[in-house]
Amino acid sequence: MLERLQDSLIKSPIIKRGEYNYFIHPISDGVPSIDPHLVEEISDYITEIADLKVDTILTVEAMGIPVANALSLKTGIPLTIVRKRPYFLEGEVELSQSTGYSKGVLYINGLKKGDTVIIVDDVISTGGTLLALVRALQNMGVKITDVVSVIGRGDGYLKLRELGVDPKILVTIDVSEKGVEIKDVFRNQ
Numbered sequence: 584m585l586e587r588l589q590d591s592l593i594k595s596p597i598i599k600r601g602e603y604n605y606f607i608h609p610i611s612d613g614v615p616s617i618d619p620h621l622v623e624e625i626s627d628y629i630t631e632i633a634d635l636k637v638d639t640i641l642t643v644e645a646m647g648i649p650v651a652n653a654l655s656l657k658t659g660i661p662l663t664i665v666r667k668r669p670y671f672l673e674g675e676v677e678l679s680q681s682t683g684y685s686k687g688v689l690y691i692n693g694l695k696k697g698d699t700v701i702i703v704d705d706v707i708s709t710g711g712t713l714l715a716l717v718r719a720l721q722n723m724g725v726k727i728t729d730v731v732s733v734i735g736r737g738d739g740y741l742k743l744r745e746l747g748v749d750p751k752i753l754v755t756i757d758v759s760e761k762g763v764e765i766k767d768v769f770r771n772q
């Protein structure tokens with residue numbers, strides 16, 4: 584199950600970003616090249632495990648885009664991208680993002696109260712990004728059917744449970760200076 588993803592993850596190089604052990608992988612970095620079969624394996628799996636009765640697939644710039652776009656092509660569901668730059672359109676919602684190695688601002692456009700979305704992202708680590716995004720969507724009155732992260736590390740996902748959301752993490756890993764270890768693979772109940 585998700586063999587390509589698991590096999591490629593254990594080959595990930597590690598770099599230090601401050602104190603943070605950052606793994607480098609095609610899905611989360613686009614480095615080295617992204618194998619389309621890998622993206623297909625992941626998007627096929629998401630169609631089996633996630634609730635896709637939604638108006639749109641929501642992802643975060645930049646590295647949520649390859650998988651979310653494949654899912655959009657496969658299902659015919661539109662794709663909405665949370666951007667790192669403002670457009671100053673009416674209804675734009677701004678939120679602060681923090682990860683284990685960076686801080687920034689994200690901007691939601693194109694969503695309104697009553698819309699239903701699935702969130703798809705490449706990695707959940709501290710949970711800072713998805714926590715801020717889910718909070719903003721809940722304040723907007725947007726319904727979230729599922730939150731899917733391709734890769735998970737650490738216990739940041741627990742923060743989302745406090746908002747009533749239980750993320751589906753396809754492969755959970757441990758990351759140390761030595762490399763990546765597979766901890767768990769998501770299986771449908």
Ligand SMILES: O=P(O)(O)OC[C@H]1O[C@H](OP(=O)(O)OP(=O)(O)O)[C@H](O)[C@@H]1O
Binds near residue numbers: 611647685705710
């Ligand atoms: O759980 P967290 O600690 O918040 O980390 C997860 C976030 O980190 C990465 O985004 P990043 O901001 O590095 O942007 P990128 O997709 O442009 O690489 C990733 O795409 C997630 O959105």
Ligand SMILES: Nc1nc2[nH]cnc2c(=O)[nH]1
Binds near residue numbers: 608683706
């Ligand atoms: N590529 C990559 N993206 C991340 N997003 C949050 N943590 C990480 C990480 O260690 N590697």
